[in-house]
Amino acid sequence: MKNDRGLLIVLSGPSGVGKGTVRKAFMQDESDIQYSISVTTRDPREGEVNGVDYFFKTKEEFERMIENNKLLEYAQYVGNYYGTPVDYVKETLEKGKDVLLEIEVQGAMQVRKHFPEGVFIFLMPPSLSELRKRITNRGTETEDLIDNRMHIAKEEIELMDExxxxxxxxxxxxxxxxxxxIITAEHLRRDRVAVKYKKLLEVQK
Amino acid sequence: MKNDRGLLIVLSGPSGVGKGTVRKAFMQDESDIQYSISVTTRDPREGEVNGVDYFFKTKEEFERMIENNKLLEYAQYVGNYYGTPVDYVKETLEKGKDVLLEIEVQGAMQVRKHFPEGVFIFLMPPSLSELRKRITNRGTETEDLIDNRMHIAKEEIELMDExxxxxxxxxxxxxxxxxxxIITAEHLRRDRVAVKYKKLLEVQK
Structure with a gap:
């Protein structure tokens, strides 16, 4: 039931909603989809592994990737860079395999420009109070940073319409x-599969 | 996660593809979706029950329903009428419950005009030879009728684009x-749910 080209799936949502947790759980029993590891300049959190969770880079290394057009999207977020290496995404899609990106809201909007046919999923917290709790429980931020993140998160939620x-x-x-x-349904969309089925009938005529 | 209004789900496809079989299996463990029973003037097949599989009507009764605008769609197919009673569909959707129609391809195109926001699913045979086998195995048709049905089925498959x-x-x-x-994904579509989520945030401000 696969198309020739893979689907680009973009998982995004406000800061603190749990994108990383959902992505890890999702990928655990998923061999048909390739997760595209992001590049970041932020410090690894406890348990995060270079080349698994992120590629951790210096600011200078990251800026060289920007200059050389090696990033599909990038964003600065609370003082750090986050980005998606472009070559890997394109090659994987061309092999016919789906690619999952887990990225910040700013970056998702850039990807939309290059891949309007991508499947853009907005992860939503059950409530703002629950979101604040999750950001706080993470324990890596000061009270000021939490307020700042909540402010940004509210703005990010406004971007849901995209x-x-x-x-x-x-x-x-x-x-x-x-x-x-969602991914199963997207693979069944008529505009993606009609050509394949019509070819099938052509052969049998 | 439900919207205020239910989804109209239309299951259609060429003659003999197995719409009835799939619909019955699908509805068996499905309490959130209401199946809309069709009206027909064709004879009941073995095991079919009036008011369960179809409402079986005479040609005169059916034509009276047409005159009184009591049908959302109707079609003549291999000499018989098939149609969908309109009131039941509208009332169920307004209660917030999803409605499933299992109808012929001609009828589906009429429903599209009234419910462009409906979810239209085309059931496809794995191949034309398999389709012929299924029509033949049904055992209710003569060889001429089978040829006729195959001819119609090929035309119906051309309507996939709708x-x-x-x-x-x-x-x-x-x-x-x-x-x-597909139904799960359709309930998660941003254009269906964004209003609800934005209201949620409004309340919490």
Missing amino acids: YDYVVENDQVELACERIHS | YDYVVENDQVELACERIHS
């Missing part, structure tokens, strides 16, 4: 199931 | 899973 789907992250497992359904 | 999704009916169980994913 997305194709909204998935509530009330429970990680349920969010993963919803994302699975 | 649909939102194409689901291959290779195995009934797999087809049902795909339909489930």
